Amino acid sequence: MSSLYAMIMCAIVAFSAIILNVLLTLFPNYTTYIIVGYLAVLVTGVSYATGYKIYEISTRVKHRKKMIREITKHINPMVIVWDADFSYIDVNDDFTKNLGYTAADLMANKDYLRKVLPADAFQDNLQAIINNRDEEFYATAYDGSKICTIWNTSMIYTTTINKKTTYLLMSIGPNLTETINMKSELMRYSKELAESENKYMLSMELAEIGLMLKEPGGSRFYISEQLQAMLGIEEEFISSADLRALFHPKDRIIFDSFAGSTGNRADDKAGQIHSVEFRAITPDMTYHWFQFRYKTMSNKNVLQASIGGAVIDITKEKEKDSLIEKMAYVDDVTQIFNRNKFMMTGEELLAWTKDDPALDYWLIVIDIDGFHIINDTCGYANGNKLLADVAAIITSCLTEGGFAARIGGDNFAVLIKANGDDELPVEIIKRIQSDILSIHSDSLETHSITCSAGFCKMSDGKDEFSKVLDRAEFALSLSDGTRSSIIRYDSTVHDKIIKGTEIEKDLTKALENNELVLYYQPKIDLTTGIVMGMEALIRWIKPDGRIVPPSEFIPVAESSLLITKISKFVLYEACRQNKKWQDIGLAPVTVSINLTAIDFYQTNVTETIKKALADTGLEPQWLDVELTESLALKDIDHAIQQMNEIKELGVKLSMDDFGTGYSSLSYIQVLPITLLKLDRSFIMYLEEDEISREIVSAVIRIAKSKHIETVAEGIETSGQAQILKQSGCDWAQGYFFGKPMPADQFEEFLRMRQNHPAEV
Ligand code: C2E
Ligand code: MG
Ligand code: MG
Numbered sequence: 067m068s069s070l071y072a073m074i075m076c077a078i079v080a081f082s083a084i085i086l087n088v089l090l091t092l093f094p095n096y097t098t099y100i101i102v103g104y105l106a107v108l109v110t111g112v113s114y115a116t117g118y119k120i121y122e123i124s125t126r127v128k129h130r131k132k133m134i135r136e137i138t139k140h141i142n143p144m145v146i147v148w149d150a151d152f153s154y155i156d157v158n159d160d161f162t163k164n165l166g167y168t169a170a171d172l173m174a175n176k177d178y179l180r181k182v183l184p185a186d187a188f189q190d191n192l193q194a195i196i197n198n199r200d201e202e203f204y205a206t207a208y209d210g211s212k213i214c215t216i217w218n219t220s221m222i223y224t225t226t227i228n229k230k231t232t233y234l235l236m237s238i239g240p241n242l243t244e245t246i247n248m249k250s251e252l253m254r255y256s257k258e259l260a261e262s263e264n265k266y267m268l269s270m271e272l273a274e275i276g277l278m279l280k281e282p283g284g285s286r287f288y289i290s291e292q293l294q295a296m297l298g299i300e301e302e303f304i305s306s307a308d309l310r311a312l313f314h315p316k317d318r319i320i321f322d323s324f325a326g327s328t329g330n331r332a333d334d335k336a337g338q339i340h341s342v343e344f345r346a347i348t349p350d351m352t353y354h355w356f357q358f359r360y361k362t363m364s365n366k367n368v369l370q371a372s373i374g375g376a377v378i379d380i381t382k383e384k385e386k387d388s389l390i391e392k393m394a395y396v397d398d399v400t401q402i403f404n405r406n407k408f409m410m411t412g413e414e415l416l417a418w419t420k421d422d423p424a425l426d427y428w429l430i431v432i433d434i435d436g437f438h439i440i441n442d443t444c445g446y447a448n449g450n451k452l453l454a455d456v457a458a459i460i461t462s463c464l465t466e467g468g469f470a471a472r473i474g475g476d477n478f479a480v481l482i483k484a485n486g487d488d489e490l491p492v493e494i495i496k497r498i499q500s501d502i503l504s505i506h507s508d509s510l511e512t513h514s515i516t517c518s519a520g521f522c523k524m525s526d527g528k529d530e531f532s533k534v535l536d537r538a539e540f541a542l543s544l545s546d547g548t549r550s551s552i553i554r555y556d557s558t559v560h561d562k563i564i565k566g567t568e569i570e571k572d573l574t575k576a577l578e579n580n581e582l583v584l585y586y587q588p589k590i591d592l593t594t595g596i597v598m599g600m601e602a603l604i605r606w607i608k609p610d611g612r613i614v615p616p617s618e619f620i621p622v623a624e625s626s627l628l629i630t631k632i633s634k635f636v637l638y639e640a641c642r643q644n645k646k647w648q649d650i651g652l653a654p655v656t657v658s659i660n661l662t663a664i665d666f667y668q669t670n671v672t673e674t675i676k677k678a679l680a681d682t683g684l685e686p687q688w689l690d691v692e693l694t695e696s697l698a699l700k701d702i703d704h705a706i707q708q709m710n711e712i713k714e715l716g717v718k719l720s721m722d723d724f725g726t727g728y729s730s731l732s733y734i735q736v737l738p739i740t741l742l743k744l745d746r747s748f749i750m751y752l753e754e755d756e757i758s759r760e761i762v763s764a765v766i767r768i769a770k771s772k773h774i775e776t777v778a779e780g781i782e783t784s785g786q787a788q789i790l791k792q793s794g795c796d797w798a799q800g801y802f803f804g805k806p807m808p809a810d811q812f813e814e815f816l817r818m819r820q821n822h823p824a825e826v
Contacts, residue, residue, distance in 0.1 A: 093538065133234065143240045144215060146172075147222070150192055152179060165210025165239045172712050180204040183237065184217060192233060195219045204244065215239035219636035232640045258445045278358065279374035280306075280325060287325075293377050296356075297348035314345035314353050324360060324373055338362065340667045343380065355384040397472040399450050400457035408471035408479050412531040415481060419525050427524035428491045430480040431538040432460065433497065433548045435516045438478035452505070458502040463494055468767070479535065491740065495519040495552050506560075518545040522555035547555055569622045569730060573606070577631060581607055584639050585806035587779055588815065589658070589799045592791045595823030597816060599656035600692065601799065602640040604632065633665045634674065641689060643809055648688070652816050657692040663697045667704060672711040679715070687723035688718030690741065694722045698737055720777070724765070735772060742769045744795070746780025753785045763793040770794060787826050798826070 084103045090097055131147065135156055138145040143654070144161040148154065162168050165182055172178050180188065180207045186195035196219050204212045216239055223234035225692040276293025280286075289299050297312055308323055315320045320342050341362045345353040360375025373474045395407035403411075411427070419425045434440075434456060441449035453476065459471045461480050465484030498517065505515045522540025524534055537555045542557065545551030570640035576582055582604060589599040623629040636659050644657040665671055679686055691712060699706040709719055720741040721734065725748050734742065741817040744762060750759045766776045778790045781800030790798060803824055805816060 069608065091520060093647065123317070124227070127223065127225060131234070134222065138236075138238075143238045145236065145238050146182065147234065147236045148179075148187075150235060152176060153181070154234070160241075164207065164213050165205055171208070178208075187219075192221065192235065195235075195237075196221060202246070212243070214242045216242065259657070260268050268387070274379060276377040277374070278360070278377050280372050282372040288374075295378060296348065296354075297346060305624070312346045313397040314347075317346075319343035319613055320344045324358065339375075343384075352379040356380060369775065381633040397457075400454045400472045402457045402461060403469070403471035405471060405479075408469070408473055408481075409531060411471075412467055412481060414522060414535065416531045416534065425763075426484045426486055428482050428484050428521055429524055429534055429538045430482065430491055430495060430519050430521040431473070431535070431542045432456075432478040432480065432495070432517050432519045433545075433657075434476040434502075434540055435518055435547075455505055456502055456515075456517070460498055463497045465490070465494065473535075477537070477539075491521045492552055493556075495521065499550055499552075516549045518542060518549065518551040518553075520545070520553050520555065559811075566622045566625060569619055570626055570628060573619055573623060573628055573632075576606055576608075577628070581609070581611075582632065582635060583607055583808065584636060584643065586643075586812040587656075587799060587806040588804040588812075588819070589656075589797045590803045590824050590826070592795055592798050592826055595819075595826050596795055597653075597655055597819045597824075599658060600812065601660075601692070601806075602636060602643075603660075604636055605806075610673055612683070620662070624664055629662055629664050630669055633659075633661060634678075636660070637675065637678045638682065641678050641684040644688055645682050645684040647813065647816065648684075654688055655816070656688050656690045656718060658692050660692045660722065663700055666693065666697060666708060667701065667764075671708060672715065675717060676713060676715055679717075681758070687718070690718040690720055692720045692722040692743065693739075695724060695726065695733070699733065702733070702736070706737060713738050714741075724780075725761075734769065734774065739774060741775045741777055741797075742777045743799075746800075749778050749780050749786055749790070749800070752789050753783065759789060759793070762790070762795075766794050784826075791826055 086100065087811075089100045089104075093100060131154065134147055135158075137678070138147070138158040138254070140159060142160055144164055145158040146161055147156045147450045155168045157167065157172065167182065172182070184198065184203050185194055186198060188191075195217070199218050202214055203217055204214050207213050219235055221233055222236045223232075225232050240657040274296070275290065276296050277290035278293055279288040279302075281288065286303045287306065287309050288302060288311075289297070289304055291302075294300065294302070299312075310318055310321045311402060321344065324342060325342065336805070339359060341357060341359045341456040343355060343357050346354055348354045348591060357380045358375055358377050358378050360373050395403055395410075397404040415425075415427055417425055423502060434452070437449070437452075440452060453472065453753065456476075457472060457478065460480060464470055464480065465482060469481040471479050473479045480494070482491060482494055490813065498519075502515050502517050519538065522534065522537040537560070540560055540563075541553040541555040543553075544553050584602045585605050585734055586600040586602055588597045589601065590596070591598045604616050604620075606616075606619055608614060610776065620629070620632075623632050640657045640659050650656050675689070675691070678684075679689065693705075693709070698709075713719055718740045719738060720743050721737065721739045723745045724742050724744045725745040744765065748758055748762050762778075767789050769776050775796045776794075777797035777799055778786075778795050779799050781787050781790065781798050781802045783802055783812070786800070787798055787802055807815065
């Protein structure tokens with residue numbers, strides 16, 4: 067280009083010199099003008115030529131810039147083309163896409179440039195930025211985010227116009243943000259992985275966890291270093307057969323269960339964790355217990371799946387377990403199973419019998435008769451020895467499928483499999499009883515050992531096992547202290563007792579809620595028709611108004627300690643009421659109360675009566691205690707002693723229901739009674755039955771000879787009253803004279819009869 071420019075310049079100068087000579091020759095008079103004109107033309111020509119050159123250069127630069135733009139416009143790395151003095155800036159699409167700036171933005175605001183170009187670009191040190199080709203640079207995008215890149219800057223053009231040099235630079239840089247992030251993330255991961263792997267190996271070692279892995283399809287096992295130490299293996303790989311040989315012979319079946327695992331079994335889903343426990347020989351030549359928790363790992367590339375997992379030594383836990391099991395399930399004294407184990411076994415058996423009704427199990431409960439006496443007289447050590455002997459006998463008498471346990475104190479329980487033989491329970495019990503009878507020991511002194519048993523069929527009920535045990539224990543409880551009893555459970559007896567306990571509960575509440583009240587029935591003097599006394603008869607008035615007669619609840623109360631509470635209530639209430647009537651001016655009468663054998667024999671009845679009289683202020687002669695004939699005969703010596711004590715208080719004593727029991731007049735002679743109550747059963751047929759009449763008058767006569775007064779119960783007709791009066795009976799009690807009535811009514815009755823004695 068510069069040679070063409072020189073040629074043009076030379077041509078212009080040569081051509082102008084020729085024109086100048088021609089003009090000077092043709093117009094010699096105008097030399098001055100011609101020279102001045104020539105110079106003017108020359109200067110203009112040179113100036114024009116120079117201007118052309120500037121024009122030509124700038125056109126070329128523009129052309130190049132355009133070309134660069136076309137080339138870089140759609141390429142992927144970010145491109146920024148820039149003049150060193152920033153008079154020109156262009157960017158490609160990728161630049162705008164990543165950083166958000168257009169070329170116009172950068173041209174308009176130089177601050178933006180500082181955000182996208184390295185500092186070197188602004189320090190007149192272009193070489194530095196050109197050389198710096200591998201330094202990460204974080205450009206700040208238009209939205210403030212950081213984009214990481216490595217600018218690769220080249221000087222693409224240099225030109226000097228009018229002594230001014232222009233440097234055109236092009237920086238190319240990929241958006242490395244994601245890559246860099248990934249890189250640092252990867253570095254972090256690998257660091258963590260390395261750390262965790264270290265930790266993993268360390269924890270495996272510290273926790274003494276071995277790893278065992280069956281090779282896919284192969285017959286070798288990988289054994290971790292830890293497990294090698296645990297099993298005394300010296301290599302990392304061991305053949306299936308060699309590993310199996312280390313297993314306890316009884317546990318090799320367990321080895322086969324996982325070593326043969328292909329991962330193809332229906333129940334063996336990949337990833338499912340299994341756990342097995344086995345014994346294997348250890349370097350000290352003892353068998354240890356191990357637990358292998360493994361899972362199947364299926365691999366598409368190999369036909370057979372592999373299995374792998376952790377192995378831990380659980381010997382200590384096993385030892386603890388068996389000790390705990392022993393402590394939890396074995397009885398210390400007898401070394402046979404205890405109640406816990408018995409209940410567990412029973413529940414399992416019961417579940418089986420429910421599934422399979424053909425299974426025929428019986429439950430027997432055995433109790434050593436009078437064991438507490440042996441314990442008290444021979445000492446606990448001998449008592450314990452006896453328990454152990456009995457346990458051994460019971461165990462030896464078991465038939466196949468049987469199970470025995472000590473379920474508490476001197477109680478043993480046995481489960482037997484009878485296979486349809488209903489006689490077997492009794493046979494076994496008898497065998498046990500006869501073997502126990504043969505226990506002889508100096509330390510047991512003269513005691514002969516017997517035992518009683520209650521038993522029931524397991525399938526007798528559909529409920530839980532504890533109920534089955536309850537039934538056998540209930541049967542046993544019916545032995546009531548009788549030695550060598552054998553009692554089979556009977557549901558009808560049980561039902562009655564259960565009903566009784568329900569009444570008992572209600573009765574306890576009734577006592578608390580004052581639902582028990584006394585009714586009074588008059589006793590009339592047969593000669594005068596005057597009220598001589600009254601019998602206090604208890605009633606239970608339920609909240610709904612229903613009146614429960616004593617026959618329904620007194621027997622239930624008698625089977626528990628409730629009766630003493632009831633009797634005490636009756637005693638106090640009768641005394642209090644009688645005293646009250648005396649205090650309000652009614653003629654004094656005797657009040658009779660009924661006592662049971664429990665009141666009479668098991669409590670200090672004399673003291674109680676004495677205290678009741680003192681507390682209520684009633685004088686003793688106005689109280690009469692009715693005792694039945696059967697009560698007195700239970701323990702006649704004791705009865706006589708007690709009755710004498712009561713009589714000494716000044717209280718009267720009546721023989722109730724005479725004629726229903728032994729009816730022996732000889733007893734009357736020895737019992738310190740003041741009154742004989744002829745039972746209603748004698749009175750009922752007096753009018754039509756001559757024998758009844760004769761018996762009644764004979765009894766009255768004998769009583770009189772013994773200075774015992776008589777009262778007839780259950781008089782319902784005037785005829786009965788007449789006969790009794792004629793027979794010399796002193797008093798009369800019955801509906802004919804007055805039914806049992808509540809206190810307020812009886813008060814009215816007393817008042818009325820004071821002025822109008824009954825007509826007999
Ligand atoms: P009990 O001591 O022989 O009382 C007499 C029973 O005969 C009473 O029955 C009375 O209502 C009934 N009776 C009286 N006269 C006649 C009559 O003319 N005809 C008929 N059919 N019956 C008559 P109750 O009150 O039902 O008492 C029954 C038994 O309950 C009493 O026989 C007594 O043994 C016992 N009892 C009642 N109250 C008490 C009490 O507070 N404590 C105790 N331990 N037993 C009581
Ligand atoms: Mg009575
Ligand atoms: Mg009676």
